[in-house]
Amino acid sequence: MTETTGRLRGGDADAGESDADTPTRETLTFDHPGGDSLELAELLTGRSMARRLPSLIRRTFALAWEVDRTAVVWLLACQLxxxxxxxxxLFATTAAFSVLIDTAHDPGRLGTAVPAVAVLAGAAGLRALLGIVIQGLSNRLSPRxxxxxxxxxxxxxxxxxxxxYDHPGFNDRYDAAERGxxxxxxxxxxxxxxxxxxxTxxxxxxxxxxxYPLLLPLLLLAAVPQAMAAIRGERVTYLAVVATHKDRRVMSMLRWHLIAKEQADQVRTDTLAPYLLDKYKASAKRVEATNDRAAWERAKIAVVGAVATGLVSAxxxxxxxxxxxxxxxxxASAGTAIFALRSAGTGLQGLVGYGRDLLRTGLYLDDWERFVTEAAGQRLERGDIVPDRPRHxxxxxxxxxxxxxxxxxxxxxDFDVRQxxxxxxxxxNGSGKSTLMKLLSGLNLPTTGTVTWDGVGVADLEAQAMWKQxxxxPQVFARWPMTARENIHLGQPRKEGERAVLAAARASGANDVIQTLRSGMGTLLAREWWGGVALSPGQWQRIAVARAIHRDAGLLIMDEPTSDLDPRAEHRIFTGLRALTGxxxxVLVTHNLANTSVADRVxxxxxxxxxxxxxxxxxxxxPGLMQDLWRLQQDRDAYRPGGDS
Known part of the structure; x- marks a missing residue:
């Protein structure tokens, strides 16, 4: 599941239980960054909309200008x-009305209305055609x-x-940026x-x-109650969205846990479904109650707005x-004024509705911009020295x-490893082994002290060139939705081509897995993709080891490389590890201490x-920690039949 950001907070004890009897209990609440926040509700006022919307439109067209300038020019021209x-x-409407009124006394003048009617028809047709062009240009720009x-x-x-990625909130902000x-x-x-x-x-x-100039203030007067009612109604609706956000996220999380394959067996064997469904119903009832109150409040606003609009219309x-x-x-002018007032009302409704949508979308776009700026501030700024295969x-x-x-x-x-x-x-666990591996490979830079490759600090090395070596x-390795061959060479084949892939597969034992696949190396390793094949964790681990061997880099780091392997497969890798050195x-990280016997140093x-x-x-x-851990790993007397427990 994605999209949710959970935070644990201290919760109150159950009703009837005292704080002295019950320890503090943490409850899961969701804090989702982005457009679903009170920030938007605060912006849903006439003054805030007038101040923020122009900048949003400028940002939108600036981004569009970068991807397709021609389309932007045509779009703005068509709008104009x-x-x-x-x-x-509307001007032609006045002329048409004048002729129609005159023809009531002199039908012979009906033909004089043709030019005005033609202008009306032409304007309507042109606007319809321009609407199609504008829609087409928008559809062209949107995906770009x-x-x-x-x-x-x-x-x-x-x-x-x-x-x-280790900064708190970085991944949360990435999720928000994705929504943007x-x-x-x-x-x-x-x-x-x-x-x-x-x-309009x-x-x-x-x-x-x-x-008639006096009609313009009347237009503004007629617009005020409509605008106020529309904005207040949207504010009430949106506040309900914010108020129910956490419960809706909990419902989404519970739906996933109830039906996802990963824990479907435990939902059944632990008979957990009724308990989770009760939690789902409780959240759903709170959402419904909030929505009911919002619907009633919006209805009252609509009634007041309708009455005010009626009075102002009168x-x-x-x-x-x-x-x-x-x-x-x-x-004739009075008739035109009626049409103009109706047209103005339609335009006003559009300003409020589309303005609200723009505000919400703009907040998500703010999240996107914040993430891009934050990531750019942590951009890789390493040196330009290209390393050879590291000797020390x-x-x-x-x-x-x-x-x-x-x-x-x-x-x-202090740590050394040589060619x-x-x-x-x-x-x-927690002793810092995986962190040490990230420093060796230059993924992280030390807070203090030095990490050097052949005497050159990793910060002075060209990062991509260093990682090619x-x-x-890793403990948690990627399972790419690609073929077995691609999962080994990762789009970077060696000059030996297929022979190098096969050699790496043999060294890791992955060839035993690949031989059982219907299309061999060309088999898609992704069950969730139509026609793909699923591998067991141990089979995937063989692929991951083959991938590292195929890379033929100067530094090979293996962090628990056989944790999911059976004894035969594990033996195969460790007996062949010496041949991989050259x-x-x-560097080998392992909890199985017997495997460290292949190492030059521990x-x-x-x-x-x-x-x-x-x-x-x-x-x-x-005496020391290694001896203690070794004895614990060898001590199995307590597990023998009849042994002490």
Whole structure:
């Protein structure tokens, strides 16, 4: 499941239980960054909309300008012509009404209405045609804007330091930025609809001001109650969305846990479904109650708005009739004024509706911009020295602390590995082994101290060139939805071609897996893709090891490379590990201490420090952490039948 951001907070004890009897219980609440926030509700006022919307439209067209300038020019030109044609149509209405009124006394003059009617028809037809063109241009720009926003986000993320992902909230902000990418394609359509509504309103205002200047303030008077009711109604609806957000996210999470394959067996064997369904119903009832209150509140606002609009309309109609009765405007002008007022009302409704949509989309676009800016601020800024295969990698007095962590993960670490050497790293969980691997490979830079490849600090090396000399089998390895062959060569085949892929597969035991696949190396390894094949965790691990071997880099890091393998497959890899050294430096992380016997040296870590170093036999033969762990791993007397428990 994605999209949700969970935060644990201290919760109250159950009703009837005292704080003294019940420990503090943390409850899961969701804090989703992005458009579903009170920030938008605060912007849903006439003043805020007038202040923020122009900048949103400028940003939208600036992004569109970068992806397709020709389409933007045509879109704006069509909007301008459409607005002018709307005004011409209203002006032609006056002429048509005048002729029609005159023909009531002189039918012979009916033919004089043809030019005005032709202008009306032409304006209507032109606007319809322009609407089609505008829609087509918007459809052309939308996916391009989305693609550009997505590319910028991906480019910023993939070129940021690995440490960026360790900053609290970075992944949350990435999720929010993805939503910004998704809605970016709506921005151009919403912007052009807003501009179109504004053009309609302006055209009506120009016509009314031309007919009789007093009609323009009447237009504004008629617009006020409609606008206020629409904005207040949208605010109530949106506040309900915000109020129910957490419950809706909980419902989404529960739906996923109830039906997803990953835990479908446990939902059944633990008979958990009724309990989770009760939680789902409780959240659903809270959502329904909030929505009911919002619906009632919006209905009251709509009634008040309708009454106010009716009263103001009566004033407007009275003013039009007064102007008509006193001869200040003609009957034809009065008819045109009626059409203009209706047109203005339509434009006003569009301004409120499309303006609300733009505000919400704009907040998500803000999330996108914030993430791109943040990732750019953590962009890889390394040196330009291109390394050869490393002969000696050394850490000296290295300290490393993750962003905003309370304590150092590594403290005063000295470590060496040389070409042709296997160094095993062991230690209990949380001792800093995986962090050490990230420093060796240059994924992270030390907080203090130095990490050097052949005497050159990793910060001075060209990052991509350094990683080309690095092969890693991480604890959690990628299972790419590609063929078996692609999963091994990763789009970077060696000059030996297929022979290199087959050799790597044989060395890891992956060839035994591939031989059973229906299309061999060409089999798609993705069950969720139509026609794909699913592998077991152990089979996938063989593929991951083959991938690292095929890379033929100068530094090979294997972090628990056989955790899912059976004894035969594990034996195959470790007996062949020595043959892999040659001109490689090999670092092995493992909890199976027997496997460290293949290493030239074993480094023992405890609480972020190196506490022992030596050969396997030296370390298990002298007091220390390695000997303690070895004895615990060999002690199985308590598990024998009849043994003490």
């Amino acid at each position: 012509v459409s607005g002018v044609s709307a005004a011409l149509g 804007i989305c693609r550009e926003a997505e590319y910028r986000m991906l480019e910023a993320a993939t070129n940021a330091e690995q440490a960026a 990418v998704d809605v970016s394609q709506d921005m151009i359509g919403q912007s052009q609809n807003y501009i179109s509504s504004l053009a 309103l302006v055209a009506a205002g120009v016509v009314l001001a031309t007919l 004033v407007v109609w009275g003013a039009v009739l007064l102007l008509l009765g006193t001869g200040r405007i003609s009957a 990698i050394a850490l000296r007095d290295v300290v490393f602390r993750y962003p905003e962590a309370e304590r150092d993960t590594l403290r005063g670490v 042709g050497e296997i160094v095993a790293v062991v230690g209990e 690095t092969s890693v089998v 001109d490689r430096a090999v 480094v023992v870590m405890e609480k972020g420090r190196v506490v022992q170093s030596g050969t396997f036999h030296e370390l298990i033969g002298r």
